[in-house]
Amino acid sequence: MQRSLVVAFVAALLLGGGCASVQPWERGTLAKPSMSAEDPPHESAQKLRTYGAKEAGAAATGVGGGGCGCN
Amino acid sequence: MTLPGIHARAEAPGANPWQLDASHLEYSESGSRMNVRVNQASAVAPIGDAFQIRANGIQDVISGASPQFNAPGPGGKPQQVLTGASVRDRRNAGDIGIAGTFGETQATLRQGWSKENDYKSTWTSLEARHDLDRKNTTVAAGIAFSDDGVSNHDTPDDFHTRIKRDLFVGVTQLIDERSLFEVSLEYSYSNGFLSDPYKLVFVQSGGLLPDSRPAHRRQLAATAKYVTYVPAIDSALHATASLSTDNWGIDSGSVELQWKKELPAECLVSAGLRYYTQSSADFYAPLFQDQPGDARSSDYRLAGFGSVAWLAGVSKQLTPNFGVQLVAERNYRRLGLKLGGTGIDADDYLWTLYQVTLEARF
Numbered sequence: 311m312q313r314s315l316v317v318a319f320v321a322a323l324l325l326g327g328g329c330a331s332v333q334p335w336e337r338g339t340l341a342k343p344s345m346s347a348e349d350p351p352h353e354s355a356q357k358l359r360t361y362g363a364k365e366a367g368a369a370a371t372g373v374g375g376g377g378c379g380c381n
Numbered sequence: 382m383t384l385p386g387i388h389a390r391a392e393a394p395g396a397n398p399w400q401l402d403a404s405h406l407e408y409s410e411s412g413s414r415m416n417v418r419v420n421q422a423s424a425v426a427p428i429g430d431a432f433q434i435r436a437n438g439i440q441d442v443i444s445g446a447s448p449q450f451n452a453p454g455p456g457g458k459p460q461q462v463l464t465g466a467s468v469r470d471r472r473n474a475g476d477i478g479i480a481g482t483f484g485e486t487q488a489t490l491r492q493g494w495s496k497e498n499d500y501k502s503t504w505t506s507l508e509a510r511h512d513l514d515r516k517n518t519t520v521a522a523g524i525a526f527s528d529d530g531v532s533n534h535d536t537p538d539d540f541h542t543r544i545k546r547d548l549f550v551g552v553t554q555l556i557d558e559r560s561l562f563e564v565s566l567e568y569s570y571s572n573g574f575l576s577d578p579y580k581l582v583f584v585q586s587g588g589l590l591p592d593s594r595p596a597h598r599r600q601l602a603a604t605a606k607y608v609t610y611v612p613a614i615d616s617a618l619h620a621t622a623s624l625s626t627d628n629w630g631i632d633s634g635s636v637e638l639q640w641k642k643e644l645p646a647e648c649l650v651s652a653g654l655r656y657y658t659q660s661s662a663d664f665y666a667p668l669f670q671d672q673p674g675d676a677r678s679s680d681y682r683l684a685g686f687g688s689v690a691w692l693a694g695v696s697k698q699l700t701p702n703f704g705v706q707l708v709a710e711r712n713y714r715r716l717g718l719k720l721g722g723t724g725i726d727a728d729d730y731l732w733t734l735y736q737v738t739l740e741a742r743f
Contacts, residue, residue: 311626315566315603322564322605323552331517332555339559339610343649344617344641347553347563347608352404352421352738353694353708360408360734364712366683367633367659368602369623370567373525373547374506376495378441378472 397433400425404738411731414463415445433480435491441472450581450589451667451679451725459667461681461727464579472497476504485512498537499578502529508549516555521565523549533578541574559610564603571598582679584669592678594664600627616642619653630663631683632720639692647698655712658687661722681728687718704740709733 332340339345348354358371363380406419423437446463454460476493488509495502508523525547530540551565573596580592602625610617619639626632639653662683664676690712698704711733716726 311624311632312601315601315624315626319564319566319603322562329517329554329556331514332558334515336558337555340555340561342610342617342643344643344651345559345561345608345610347561347606347619350402350696350706350738350740351423352402353706353736356404356406356419356421356734356736357710360732361657364682364714364732365633365657365659365688366629366631366662367623367635367657368567368569368600368625368627369635370549370551370565370602370604372551372565373508373523373549373567374476374491374493374504375525376474376476376493376502376504376527377500377529377543377545378474378495378502379470379497379500379531 397427397430398425399427399741399743401741402738404736406734406736408732408734410445413446414730415443415447417444418442431482435478435480435489437476437493439472439474441470441474441497443470443472447579448681448728449579450583451727452583453585453668459725459727461725470498472500474502486510499532499534500529501540502527504528506547518555519553521549521551521553523547525549529573531574531578543571543573543575545569545571559612561608563606563608565605567602567604569598569600569602571600572596577678577680580678580680582666582669582673582677584672586670587672590673590677592680593676594662594678595629595676598627598629600625614642616640629683630722631659631661633657633659634720637692649694649696651692651694653692655690655692655710656687656718657690658718658720659685660720661685661724666723667725681724684716684724684728685719685722686714686716686724686728687720688712688714689718702742704742706736706738706740708736708738 401424403422408417419441421439426434448461449464450462451459452462474495476491478489478491480489491506493504504525504527506525510519510521512519527545529543531543532540547569549567553563555561575598576594577592581589583589604623606621608619621637623635635657637653637655639651641651643649665678665683667679690710692710694708696706713731714729716724716729
């Protein structure tokens with residue numbers, strides 16, 4: 311499964327390379343608050359920490375944050 | 382740390398503002414189990430146009446019971462045994478960092494600490510992202526190192542070392558005027574004392590033994606996110622999927638769908654669903670019939686299980702400088718949704734969290 315994840319990641323990168331450029335003046339919709347791909351920092355941090363304490367799986371969401379004795 | 386993404390919204394007010402956030406969270410589990418109260422405050426101070434100092438502080442107050450082991454019940458069916466007395470613990474954590482923008486590249490270096498009665502953690506992380514093709518593409522990478530110490534309430538000064546390293550790479554790509562796509566990969570390697578000092582396993586032939594896990598854990602995770610605006614409903618749809626695997630035999634997957642819509646008076650509402658599933662660890666069993674090997678655990682979090690959750694949120698910009706956000710999530714853990722392996726339905730429960738955040742930007 312590890313190899314499958316890496317292959318899927320590389321395939322996604324290659325597919326993304328075929329996208330046409332979006333000019334800065336065409337990004338009005340992308341600039342809407344509802345289109346933000348990031349959750350607010352406090353919300354995101356607590357959500358990921360809760361999942362990390364209650365689930366054994368993981369997601370590729372970034373690094374940092376330290377550990378805890380979460381039971 | 383959130384996944385770096387691109388959001389073309391102009392910061393208001395100013396391009397590099399002061400930022401102050403404060404939040405309060407209430408977490409609770411069913412069945413008279415854990416309750417956690419979290420207070421968090423963070424600040425970002427600009428230094429010129431290109432640098433920021435960032436600081437974050439968190440305090441958790443944890444109370445309630447938690448599962449300790451499984452024991453045979455009526456008819457031999459495993460039943461969960463909770464800790465006898467209500468646990469009460471307090472965790473204080475903080476981190477400080479510096480972020481700098483160098484042309485199309487932004488880098489952030491952070492140093493953090495965490496301390497509770499039976500756990501301490503020191504960590505360092507470095508993340509960077511680089512914009513390409515006039516921000517049509519953003520590439521990100523990160524590395525983190527964590528040096529933790531694990532003890533227990535009976536011998537609080539007897540710490541066992543746990544080390545973790547994380548590597549992360551990600552790409553965000555604009556697809557068209559109203560869609561974008563993110564994909565990321567993260568590898569984690571932990572070694573040292575990875576067991577839970579409070580968990581036990583029940584052996585039919587021999588009684589109770591301490592939880593004991595392999596001293597090495599290698600985990601690989603991939604996440605993909607697609608965000609698109611749908612003009613017909615004047616809303617954004619977010620779809621996030623993750624897969625992970627590790628050398629403990631645990632495979633997992635999750636899918637989250639969210640709908641987000643802006644309302645008049647600078648309000649934003651969101652609603653979503655999340656599905657998660659995992660298989661059990663190779664060394665997991667609810668009960669052990671014979672003497673187990675060196676690796677053994679009955680921790681409900683290493684069992685095979687799945688969950689479904691609903692999420693909801695509302696945010697409002699009160700003034701150009703102040704905003705408030707409310708989020709809620711309720712998560713139903715169910716044995717029947719497991720990806721594979723084994724587990725027991727006595728471990729099923731639900732958890733709920735509510736969080737309110739105040740934001741200030743100057």
